[in-house]
Amino acid sequence: MRLNALAGMPELGLSVVTGHDELERTVRWVVTTDLLDPGRYLTGGELVLTGLIWRRSADDSETFVRALARAGVSGLGACEARSGDLPPDLVEACRRHRVPLFHVPPELSFAEVTEHIVRHLSTARASDVTAVLDRHRQLVAGAGLDPVLEMIGRDLGMRCWVLTPSGRLVSGSSPLDPGTATALATTFLTARRLPCTRAGYSVFPVDEQTTSRVADWFVAFEGRYSDWPEERRALAGELAAVAAVERVRLDDRLSPEGRIAQELVRLVVTEGKASDILPRLEVTGLAGAPGYVALAAAAHGALRPAELRSVIKELLQGPAAPAVGVVDDEAIALVPADDSDLTARVRAAVQHLSPALTDTRLTVGVSGAAPVEGLRGAVEEARFARRLAEGRPGQGAVVGHEELATHVLLLASVPDDVRHVFKVRLLDPLRSYDQVHKADLVRTLEAFLQCSGSWTKCSELLHVHVNTLRYRIQRIQDLTGRDLSRLEDRVDFFLALRLG
Template sequence: MRLRSLLAMPLRLEVVTGEDELDRTIRWVVTTDLLDPGRYLRGRELVLTGLVWRTGPADSETFVSALAEAGVSALAAWDLASGTVPDDLVAACERHRLPLFKVPEDVAFATVTEEVVRQLSGARAADLTAVLDRHRRLVASQGAGLDAVLDLLDRDLGMRCWVLAPTGRVVAGPPAPAPDVLARAFLTAPRLPHHLADPDVSLFPVAEDTTSRVADWFLACEGDAADWPPERRALATELAAIAALERARLDDRLSMEGRLAQELVRLVVAAAPPDEIVPRLELAGLDPASSFVAVAATGRGPLRPGELRTVLAEAAPVPHPLVGLLDDEAVALVPAAPGADVAAEVHATLQALAPGLAGSGIAVGVSDVAPAAELRGAVEEARYARRLATGRTAPVCVVRHDELATHVLLLASVPDDVRQMFEMRLLDPLRTYDEVHKADLIRTLETFLQNSGSWTRCAEQLHLHVNSVRYRIQRIEDLTGRDLSRLEDRVDFFLALRLA
């Protein structure tokens, strides 16, 4: 227990000095009237004294220095004969940074000792009882879910805990204090377990060794874990392990619903006929007459595809969305509620994860609302928007359908292999030439088109002579067999650059 806990007890102790040291912990309580009791102390005690040892001001320095050297947490004193705490004792405690409490005249030292020992012994007994019985009771409760386990800990041990997602969503437990604050602290803590002073909560990872924090759950427990006995810390570790098992059990990649979602996404991308799509929507509990929004996402850095899938499912504004993986890209099909802004909700949720994305990131594209018969177009639109998002540097970048230009919508409906072939035929000769000759033809072409074919403006922007620009454009035409004075050839190059 901490020194500040003494102030909450019915002992009416008053702090004389050392208010900034009240987070020290107490291991035991000792009463002494020896001038030098150091050899009888082991550290972290609350020492009670009636000052019988004091014959003059110099004795205070001797007594307090002995306590400080022994690692005592605090001193509680009262001189019944003089009815005061001597100034020299206060000064000695200040010099040695030893917290000093005044014991009320009508409170016996035996009462203080009894109350403190009762608090310390009660906590230890509860922890020891929990250690002996925890395996049977926690495992027996697991079948009822995490809420039953957390309720058991709260009821039997007074150990109040929560399980949360890194977005701040409470997975299990009662309403949590400041869940957004807890989530941000979990994502940014340099190491775990991590203690927050406000609220007074310690955070533990659920699957730290196997899962990135942005895709993990975490455990929040009231109090500072640094003050807990080993038995209670072991209990928190076991609770985290049970939460990891529950998280794995709920992972829909392993369930029938998860496999159905994966199959449905692949069928949509493969342009399967409606008679294959509709029955699977119904099996997933969705109304084929509803409208949907497609969301596509890829991760940068260490975020693995399976973790990306978990993050996207967490960010979707409906519970248990249909999410499938296409190589390293996750695609979700989200039923569109009337008036809902799926892109805004996804962006807001992912922004909560941004503090934990240092060195990585998430790029997301969101389609317009589409009926079930047009799901393929919605998915292609979302995937193309995601490609645009990938080119941006923000840790979380969400591109919505209305940010796409008309030609982008057209390109979104073209199969991937056709887009890739078109772009390669036009630009690969220029890339190869640039790599060999360091000629910067790709950049020259892009600048030329951005300036509507103006030689002068292009030269100014590239800081080149006009003749140099003319030479480069001629080289581009020779390598590709195209004529940049022709509108259709300029359009082809413009679209190829958009696809790059």
């Protein structure tokens, strides 16, 4: 249908405010949005409906309308929810960008506008457009994602799910087994381009343009999207847009609980008073735990602090929600201690995310359990472990508290040039000899120390005669001037090998 037909519907009472000479434009779709910049969710030809919730200043009108013009929408229908009027800056922006503007009577809901337009669209698209109509109704009612996905699965036979990069199910039209959810998350994280199809499922990002993949959600559909008609592909984009709104709505940074968690973390880091910390532990639901574990994380690259906070909350999903705050671009989390190996859990989760960390390096440190009086110490332990993780290879590195009580802590505190000289003086003679003579002195040394100097065990481990082993050990001692029967020299070799 054309815009002039829309203007001629007396039952709607829409009035043309600007763009009278543009009413021959064709409307192929209807979109309701409250995003300031909805351009990435528009494909052209839409009638956009908005209640102007995004408007905070006159400059916002320019940003919003410019995005519509660039996307090639057919027109805009608007009404300010409180006054029922249209701000002059919106009218001027529509005139400047040649976007036809309709005033929607305040007593008329956007669902009614959508319903009238649906009746005039082609019957070939009726089922999908009706789904969009229902989606708008559900969204206006604030029912969340569950009814929308259930309706799409029930009425259109399109089973679909919204998931996080860790494979956690946010919502779905039907149950999804954990194995499939994990496989879909892996597909989302490893795909070179999105959307993509793999193993009979199509995967769409929710907010690919503005959110790092490890912090985004994704929508998975059953079937191959390349086989769908245009309307169904558009519906997939619409559902992604709804999921993006829901993800923002569930972000608790601005909620009372989120602000208190931020205050709690800042108080612990700055050695706040116990009288200030304890009430905030109560509000966040962490009070009364026998102990607490702290986690510190930092990202170098494209991952922003707010996204890092979101990633850490996702990594720590469990029975008790963590308290997470950001201090100096470092995310700090506090969780109740339990019997599980938190370091192993976090390491596995970071390893899962690693394929999507192409433009980001994520380092994480995990403390040991501490009582409420030791929260500050736990946080410092986690932060030190995280700094130690910076020296580890890979896009994602995790160091737990258990590594801080070993020689690793000592080695980490030694300057790089000293470590290099120490390693070169002890190991380079052996490596040079191995290279020239095709010997195996370095491996023999490692095995000898691993067997605590036992000739029998070491010869069995290396599958060589004990006399061959004795010859090799003597050669090691001759080349380095050290005596492997002395504890001090064994310790030096052990540390040199650990330095690599």
